[in-house]
Amino acid sequence: MKRVKHKITILGLSILSLSSLTVLNSCSADDITITDPRRFTAEDVKSYADLFEVFWKTMDQQYNYFYEQKEQGGLDWDGIYKTYYPKFAALQTYGRPNEDDGQIHEDYLTASQYFKEIMHPLIDRHFSVKIQFPATSKNIIRTATFYGGMLDEEIPNVYPFAQKYGYMEDRVNSDAFKSIAGTFGILAGNLNTNPDIYYLSFSQFAVTNNLKITLANNYLNPGKGNALLLTESILEASKELKGIKNANMRNAIKNVTFNILKDYNTYSDSKAYKAFMEEVTKFNQTEVVSNEFMLSAQNALRAYNALPKYTTITPYGALYNAETADYINLFVGLFDNHVKYGYNFPELTGALTQVLTRGEFYQKFLNPLHTGEIKKIIIDLRSNGGGAVVDARFISDRFITKNAVFAYQRTREGNGRFNYTPWVEAKTKPHNFGIPANIPIAVLTDKGSASMSEITTLMLKSQGNHVVSIGDYSAGATAGLGAVDDFNGGTRDEIAGGKLTFYMPLLAMKDAEGVVVEGVGVKPNIYVTPPTDSEVAQMTSPTFVDRVLNEAINYLNSK
Numbered sequence: 336m337k338r339v340k341h342k343i344t345i346l347g348l349s350i351l352s353l354s355s356l357t358v359l360n361s362c363s364a365d366d367i368t369i370t371d372p373r374r375f376t377a378e379d380v381k382s383y384a385d386l387f388e389v390f391w392k393t394m395d396q397q398y399n400y401f402y403e404q405k406e407q408g409g410l411d412w413d414g415i416y417k418t419y420y421p422k423f424a425a426l427q428t429y430g431r432p433n434e435d436d437g438q439i440h441e442d443y444l445t446a447s448q449y450f451k452e453i454m455h456p457l458i459d460r461h462f463s464v465k466i467q468f469p470a471t472s473k474n475i476i477r478t479a480t481f482y483g484g485m486l487d488e489e490i491p492n493v494y495p496f497a498q499k500y501g502y503m504e505d506r507v508n509s510d511a512f513k514s515i516a517g518t519f520g521i522l523a524g525n526l527n528t529n530p531d532i533y534y535l536s537f538s539q540f541a542v543t544n545n546l547k548i549t550l551a552n553n554y555l556n557p558g559k560g561n562a563l564l565l566t567e568s569i570l571e572a573s574k575e576l577k578g579i580k581n582a583n584m585r586n587a588i589k590n591v592t593f594n595i596l597k598d599y600n601t602y603s604d605s606k607a608y609k610a611f612m613e614e615v616t617k618f619n620q621t622e623v624v625s626n627e628f629m630l631s632a633q634n635a636l637r638a639y640n641a642l643p644k645y646t647t648i649t650p651y652g653a654l655y656n657a658e659t660a661d662y663i664n665l666f667v668g669l670f671d672n673h674v675k676y677g678y679n680f681p682e683l684t685g686a687l688t689q690v691l692t693r694g695e696f697y698q699k700f701l702n703p704l705h706t707g708e709i710k711k712i713i714i715d716l717r718s719n720g721g722g723a724v725v726d727a728r729f730i731s732d733r734f735i736t737k738n739a740v741f742a743y744q745r746t747r748e749g750n751g752r753f754n755y756t757p758w759v760e761a762k763t764k765p766h767n768f769g770i771p772a773n774i775p776i777a778v779l780t781d782k783g784s785a786s787m788s789e790i791t792t793l794m795l796k797s798q799g800n801h802v803v804s805i806g807d808y809s810a811g812a813t814a815g816l817g818a819v820d821d822f823n824g825g826t827r828d829e830i831a832g833g834k835l836t837f838y839m840p841l842l843a844m845k846d847a848e849g850v851v852v853e854g855v856g857v858k859p860n861i862y863v864t865p866p867t868d869s870e871v872a873q874m875t876s877p878t879f880v881d882r883v884l885n886e887a888i889n890y891l892n893s894k
Contacts, residue, residue, distance in 0.1 A: 372396060377832030383446050384424040389831050390450075390464070391416055397826045399745075399814060399843040400459050401752050403851050410456050412752065419449055430469020430476070443468045443477070450481050457483030458854030460812035461786065465836040483854060491807060491865040493783035494717040494883070496520055496538040498874035503884075505877060507534050519545035523700050526713075532891050535700070536715035540722025540787040543729040546696045548624070550615045554683040555603040565673035567593055575662040588654045592666045595643045595650060599674060602642065611635035611687070622705070622768045624690070624697035632690040639684060645670055704733060705768045711891045714795070715779040717806060717883070721786025731791040733769035734776060734798070738762055741797035742790070743849070744815060744842045758845065763794050775894040776802045777887035780859060785810035792857050793846055803890060806883045807865050808856030815842030861886055 372393035380386050395412060404410035426442040428434045450466060463482040470477045500522055509524035520538030525531070557564055570576060570592060579585035602608055614628040643650040646667055655663055674680050703709050714734075743758035778792050789809045795802045826837045845851045852858075863883045866874070873879045 372826070372830050373828055375831040377834060380831045380834050382424075382429050383426040383442065384420060386446075386466070386831075386834065387420060387423040387449075390466070390835055391420075393826065393830055393835065393837065395752055396750055397747075397837070397839055398457075398459070398462075399747065399755075399840060400457075400851075400853060402755065403843070403853070404456065404458060405753075415453055419453060422449055428469070430472055430474065432472055434472045436471045439469050439471060443470070447479055450479075451485055454481045454483060455486040458811070458851075459483060459814050459840060460810055460854055461814050461838070461840045463838045467834045491782045492867070492871050493781045493807075494866065494874070494881075495783070496536070496718050498871075499536065499715070499717065502874060502877055502879045502881070503534070503536070521546075523696075526888070529888055529892065531710055532888065533700075533709045533712045534715065535712060536717075537719065539719060540726040540730075540791075543723060543725045546693050547729055548618070548689045548693050548697065550619060550686050550689070551682070552616070552619065553612070554686065555608070555678045555680070557677050557679070561677050563672040564677040565596060565669045567596065569669070570596075570666065573662065573665060575665045579658055579662060581658065584654065584659060588651065588659045588662060591650060591654060592663075592670075595645050596670065596673075598642050599670075599678065599680070602639065603678075605638055607631070607634040607638040615686075622697065623702055624694040628690065629694050629698075632687045632694070636684070636687040636691070639680070639687070645674075701733070701768065704770055707771045709770075709774065711775045711894065713777045713779065713884070713887050713891070714791075715884075716784045716788040716791065717779050717781040718783035719785075719788040720783060720810075721788055721812070724787070726787060727790060727794070728766075731787075731794050732764060732766035734795050734802075735763045735765045735769060736773050736798060738764060739797040740847050741793045742813075742844055742846055744844050746842050755843070761844075763797055773799060773801045775891050777890055778802065778804045779806045779883055779887060780804055780809045780857065781807040781865060781883075782810055782856065784856075785812040789813050789852070789857050796857075796860075797847055801894075803860040804857065805861040805887050805890065806859050806863050808858060808862075809852075811852055811854045811856040813844040813853055814840030815844060861890065 372389070375389050380389055391412075401410070401412060423446065426446060428439045428442045430439055446468065454464070460483060463480055465478050465480050467476045467478050469475075497520075500520065503522055506527055507522055507524040508527055508530075509522055519541065521536070521542075523535045523537075524533070526534050570589070576585065576589060579588065611631040611634070614625070614631045618624065618628060648655055651659075651663055700709075712734075739762065740760045741763055742761040744761050745756045745758045748754050748756040776795060778795055780788065780792060784792070784806075789811075790813065792804050792809065793813075796804060826839050826841075829836045843851075844853065846857070863886050866882075870879070870882075
C-alpha cells in the first residue's frame with residue numbers, strides 16, 4: 336500500500352564530547368581533486384556533471400555510514416562515481432540562455448531520477464539534501480529533496496499524534512493537562528479502564544522548553560552601579576522637571592513619579608514576594624510544586640499586577656498636560672529601563688508565569704513519579720518524530736535507575752571515507768527526582784518514532800526486563816545531529832552557493848548489542864503489525880480499537 340513519505344528532520348541525541356575538528360580534505364576516487372566542500376561556490380557548478388561531482392565529494396568527506404553501507408553490500412561509493420558521472424555529463428542542458436525549455440525539463444527529470452537512485456540505499460534516516468535544478472533558460476530554478484529509502488513504494492501505516500489524541504483523551508483522566516495540551520501536544524493521566532496504569536504521550540521531544548520550570552535563587556536584585564537604575568535625585572535634577580513653571584503642578588507630578596518609583600522599588604519587601612521566594616528555595620531543592628507554591632505565585636503575580644501602570648495615562652490623570660508632558664515622557668523612558676533592565680522585573684514575571692502554567696505537570700506527573708505513586712506506565716512514542724536532546728536529561732532520565740550503556744556513537748576522525756573514531760559508550764544516568772525504584776514500563780513505537788524517541792527507547796530498555804517496547808519497528812533515524820563544526824563529519828551547510836543544502840548527521844550510532852539500527856529501527860520486544868488502512872480510517876472514532884495499546888495494557892496487567 337502506498338503512503339505519503341514524511342522526511343524526519345528532528346534533532347537526535349549527541350553524547351560524545353570530542354573536540355571540533357576542521358575538515359581539510361578527503362580520500363576519493365583517483366581522478367577526483369580534493370576540495371573542502373564549503374569552499375565550493377556557485378561558479379563551480381555550471382553543469383549537471385559539476386553538480387554531481389560537488390555532491391559526491393561532499394558525501395565522500397562527510398557521510399558517517401560508508402563502512403556500514405559497504406559491509407551490507409548496498410553502496411559502492413567509487414562505483415557510484417564511475418557509473419553516474421558519465422550519465423550526468425551526458426546531460427547537455429543546465430538552464431543556460433537559448434537552451435530549449437523542453438529539453439531542460441527532460442534533463443531535470445533524468446537528473447532527478449539519478450539522484451533518487453543514488454540516495455535510495457542510504458541508511459541514515461536523518462539525512463536529506465535539497466538540490467536546485469534549472470527549470471527554464473530564464474534563470475528560474477526548482478528545488479527537490481532527496482533522502483534514503485525514497486524509492487520505497489510501501490510505507491507502513493502509523494499512529495498520528497492528532498488522531499491518537501482524539502481517541503485517547505476520553506480514555507485518560509487528563510483534566511489537569513487540558514490547559515497545556517493546546518500549546519504543547521501532551522496527553523497524560525491514569526487510564527479510566529485501568530487506573531493503576533499511567534499513560535504518557537506527547538507529540539515531540541520539546542518537553543523541556545514547554546514544561547520545565549527553571550527558577551533563579553533570587554530576583555529583583557540590581558547590582559551596584561547599574562547605570563539603568565533610576566533615582567529620585569536623577570529626576571529632581573532633570574531639566575524637564577525644572578521646566579514645569581507651575582510649582583504646584585511640578586510638585587504634584589514629582590510626587591506621583593516618586594511614588595511609582597517607590598512602589599516598584601519596595602515590591603521585593605512585600606509579603607507576597609517574600610512568600611514566593613521562600614517557596615522557590617524549597618522547589619530548587621526538591622522540585623516539588625505544592626499547592627502553597629502555586630498560591631504564592633498567584634499572590635505575587637497579583638501584587639505585581641497591582642503596581643501602577645506607568646506607561647498608561649492612568650497614574651498621571653489630569654496632571655498629564657502640555658506643561659508636564661516632557662517630564663512624564665522622560666520618566667516613562669527612564670523608568671521603563673529601570674523596571675526591565677535595572678530590577679529585571681520581566682525575569683520575575685516569567686518565573687511566576689512558568690509556575691502557574693507548568694506547575695500542574697509537576698503536581699500531576701513529575702512529583703507522583705518521584706514519590707512512587709505511579710506504579711505502572713505506558714510511554715506512547717508512536718509518531719513522535721524526536722526533538723531536543725535536552726529532553727533526555729529532563730524526561731527520559733526520570734525512568735532510569737542505574738548507569739548502563741544503551742548505545743555507542745562515533746564520528747569521523749579524519750577526512751578519509753572510512754577514517755572514523757572508535758565507538759564511544761553512551762550511558763544512562765538516573766535523575767535526581769526520577770523513579771525511586773523500577774516499575775513496569777511499556778514503550779510504544781511505530782515507524783513514526785524517530786530520533787529522540789528511539790534514543791529514549793534504547794535508554795529505557797537498557798534498564799532491565801521491567802521495560803518492554805511494543806508495536807512496530809521504529810524509524811531508524813538515530814544518527815546524532817549538532818551544530819556545524821561540533822565534530823568532524825556531517826554537515827548542515829549550503830554548498831556551492833545553496834545549489835545543495837545538506838541535512839547530514841555528524842554522529843553514527845549503534846545499539847548496546849553493537850547493532851546498527853539506522854534505516855531499520857529499534858526492534859520491539861512485542862511486535863504488533865501496523866494499523867491497516869481500515870484501522871487508520873477508524874482512528875477518528877471513539878470506538879477505535881488500538882491493538883498496540885491493548886497489548887501494552889495486557890502486558891502491564893500481568894505485572
